[in-house]
Amino acid sequence: MNVDTKLRSDTATCCGSVSGDALTETQATELAAALRALVDPVRLRLVSIIATSPTGEVCACDLPDSLDRSQPTVSHHLTLLVNAGLLEREQRGKWAWFRLRYDRLGELSALLAPPTSEGIPR
Secondary structure (H helix, E strand, C coil), X not given: CCHHHHHHHHHHHHCCCCCCCCCCHHHHHHHHHHHHHHCCHHHHHHHHHHHCCCCCXXXXXXXXXXXXXXXXXXXXXXHHHHHCCCEEEEEECCEEEEEECHHHHHHHHHHHXXXXXXXXXX
């Protein structure tokens, strides 16, 4: 057995699989898109405002003043969050109402969570 073969053999027996439960290419693409949507401070604030709303939803009419941004700017950011699957939009008359998609946020959280002692994400 030459040295290269011995090193590969030793590495194979002492180390576990590198891939384990790593993200698939599709999961990584979806996660990256969602994280890109959250990278902007205005969008993070929008998510925070909606998450802390007593009713769990917010009317778009209340957001420009809360963020000190114009209505078109707020609409742009809300659209990006909706397209990323992080918010749900419901039209009620003239105004749109937004709520978080906790199922999607849970998926993101699970993908980023470290494994527990049983190897299952928290």
